[in-house]
Amino acid sequence: MMAKRRGDLLGVRAALSDRLLPVLVGAMSFLAALALGGALASATLAASWQGDTASALTIQVPQPTAQDAAHHGTRLAAVQQALAASKNVADVHVLSEAQINRLIAPWLGSDAASLGLSLPAIITGQWTGPGGTDQLTAELQQVSPGALLKTGALWAQRVAALTTSLQACALAVLLIVALVAAAVVAVATRSGLAQLRETIETVHGLGALDADIAARFAARATWLALAGSIGGTVLALPVLGWLAWLAAPFTGGSQFNHLFSLPPALLALVPLLPGCSALIGWATAQITVRGWLRRLP
Amino acid sequence: MVRFDDVWLRYRHTTRAAEAEALRGISFEIEEGGFRWLTGPSGAGKTSLLKLIYLAEHPARGRIEILGTRAARTTRREAALLRRRIGVVYQDFRLLPQLDAYDNVALPMRLARRSEAQVQADVTEILRWVGLAHRMHARPDELSGGEQQRIAIARAVVARPKLLVADEPTGNLDDEQAERLMLLITALNKLGTTVIVATHNTQLVQHYPFPRLGLENGRLVHDG
Numbered sequence: 358m359m360a361k362r363r364g365d366l367l368g369v370r371a372a373l374s375d376r377l378l379p380v381l382v383g384a385m386s387f388l389a390a391l392a393l394g395g396a397l398a399s400a401t402l403a404a405s406w407q408g409d410t411a412s413a414l415t416i417q418v419p420q421p422t423a424q425d426a427a428h429h430g431t432r433l434a435a436v437q438q439a440l441a442a443s444k445n446v447a448d449v450h451v452l453s454e455a456q457i458n459r460l461i462a463p464w465l466g467s468d469a470a471s472l473g474l475s476l477p478a479i480i481t482g483q484w485t486g487p488g489g490t491d492q493l494t495a496e497l498q499q500v501s502p503g504a505l506l507k508t509g510a511l512w513a514q515r516v517a518a519l520t521t522s523l524q525a526c527a528l529a530v531l532l533i534v535a536l537v538a539a540a541v542v543a544v545a546t547r548s549g550l551a552q553l554r555e556t557i558e559t560v561h562g563l564g565a566l567d568a569d570i571a572a573r574f575a576a577r578a579t580w581l582a583l584a585g586s587i588g589g590t591v592l593a594l595p596v597l598g599w600l601a602w603l604a605a606p607f608t609g610g611s612q613f614n615h616l617f618s619l620p621p622a623l624l625a626l627v628p629l630l631p632g633c634s635a636l637i638g639w640a641t642a643q644i645t646v647r648g649w650l651r652r653l654p
Numbered sequence: 655m656v657r658f659d660d661v662w663l664r665y666r667h668t669t670r671a672a673e674a675e676a677l678r679g680i681s682f683e684i685e686e687g688g689f690r691w692l693t694g695p696s697g698a699g700k701t702s703l704l705k706l707i708y709l710a711e712h713p714a715r716g717r718i719e720i721l722g723t724r725a726a727r728t729t730r731r732e733a734a735l736l737r738r739r740i741g742v743v744y745q746d747f748r749l750l751p752q753l754d755a756y757d758n759v760a761l762p763m764r765l766a767r768r769s770e771a772q773v774q775a776d777v778t779e780i781l782r783w784v785g786l787a788h789r790m791h792a793r794p795d796e797l798s799g800g801e802q803q804r805i806a807i808a809r810a811v812v813a814r815p816k817l818l819v820a821d822e823p824t825g826n827l828d829d830e831q832a833e834r835l836m837l838l839i840t841a842l843n844k845l846g847t848t849v850i851v852a853t854h855n856t857q858l859v860q861h862y863p864f865p866r867l868g869l870e871n872g873r874l875v876h877d878g
């Protein structure tokens with residue numbers, strides 16, 4: 358009884374109700390957790406795709422067995438020599454007939470070779486050099502007219518653009534969710550202040566400091582926001598686990614046996630959400646109450 | 655101790671411009687440990703003058719000094735700390751409805767962060783003094799008007815203010831209770847508390863012949 362008297366002199370507990378505020382802050386935390394998960398997932402996906410893709414080289418050599426431009430040997434051999442001479446190309450690998458068959462099988466059937474088509478030779482490699490591949494393309498064209506060289510740079514650019522916009526979206530969601538949470542706290546605090554107007558005017562007249570009054574509201578708002586946010590975040594965890602499981606094959610990360618394992622970065626960030634919510638609750642209540650008290654002399 | 659120099663008070667947001675000036679050119683001084691009646695017909699400006707003393711209004715013009723502090727020169731924090739040294743009995747009591755009599759009286763001490771042991775000792779003593787020790791666990795809505803007024807008085811004096819301001823404190827009391835209240839207030843005054851009591855009870859003023867400030871229509875018409 359004694360502790361309760363001292364703890365809630367103003368009746369803040371009843372005025373800042375324990376229903377709507379935690380539920381809404383909890384919903385915001387749920388969304389924030391998903392947005393965080395999305396941002397991290399797209400970063401992970403991008404990292405695992407981008408590195409390989411950007412530097413991947415594919416060279417097609419049509420009529421690989423025909424004479425090269427300088428009449429020294431086959432076009433394929435000439436292209437291989439040119440690639441070997443270049444400092445900027447590594448891991449050169451000529452696909453075997455079987456590998457090519459496997460590549461085209463979905464389109465042409467399993468025994469494409471028996472159709473007597475003249476297939477180009479395909480060489481893969483890694484572009485290790487700086488800058489573009491224009492000069493190498495020109496060289497290959499010279500020794501083997503019609504040779505085609507492609508890198509994954511354009512594809513990688515697109516992946517990067519997509520990732521950046523996904524992360525911008527996630528950031529926007531986080532920002533909006535934080536603003537909504539702050540608005541919820543501000544509205545609840547204002548309604549509490551309106552309910553306790555006479556009480557607050559009286560204790561103000563008795564010499565209560567603005568800081569004292571604001572602290573009582575802020576403590577209550579902090580607690581409600583924290584409780585709601587913990588609820589919302591905990592509810593988001595299974596959903597995040599499920600999404601991580603869906604994404605696992607693409608990220609090369611966890612396997613089936615880690616059904617509920619989340620990326621470490623996410624596990625580090627998600628517990629910060631209730632802390633951030635509590636901080637938003639505290640700061641918003643402080644600002645709202647102190648602003649309201651300004652009307653008193 | 656309390657000093658007014660040509661003080662004017664104007665309520666904003668009033669529709670009738672003629673009545674906007676609640677106080678006009680008020681000057682007086684109350685020495686430390688002094689006692690003043692504040693009299694005048696209803697609407698003369700008694701409550702308005704007391705509000706300036708307990709820092710609930712700012713003057714439009716003039717200079718106010720309370721307990722040695724220029725009222726206009728205080729920060730919000732200093733004003734709050736100054737209010738703690740002024741005990742106020744409001745005309746409408748302003749007890750907190752959710753707290754019982756004990757907690758209402760304890761409020762100023764708890765705001766000043768006194769120890770709970772000291773709160774207990776002082777609150778119990780002052781409740782006994784106003785004759786309401788047996789009602790300490792009653793909430794304001796369970797108390798009569800007179801009892802609420804005595805609780806309001808107990809709250810005003812419990813923290814031993816240097817200055818006691820009472821706005822018609824006998825309004826809800828019968829003659830015998832009014833007598834008891836005056837004994838209490840004069841006792842505090844003898845212990846060194848400066849006291850200002852607004853009233854329109856002329857009998858009481860005659861019975862306790864302290865100096866009197868007379869207000870009429872926002873002007874000071876009597877001082878002495």
Ligand SMILES: Nc1ncnc2c1ncn2[C@@H]1O[C@H](COP(=O)(O)OP(=O)(O)O)[C@@H](O)[C@H]1O
Binds near residue numbers: 666676701702
């Ligand atoms: N809050 C207020 N806003 C506007 N006018 C007020 C306010 N309080 C008092 N007044 C006006 O100021 C004048 C003095 O009022 P008040 O100080 O309450 O007189 P008293 O206490 O002597 O009855 C009256 O004309 C009253 O209408």
Ligand SMILES: [Mg+2]
Binds near residue numbers: 701702
């Ligand atoms: Mg009055």
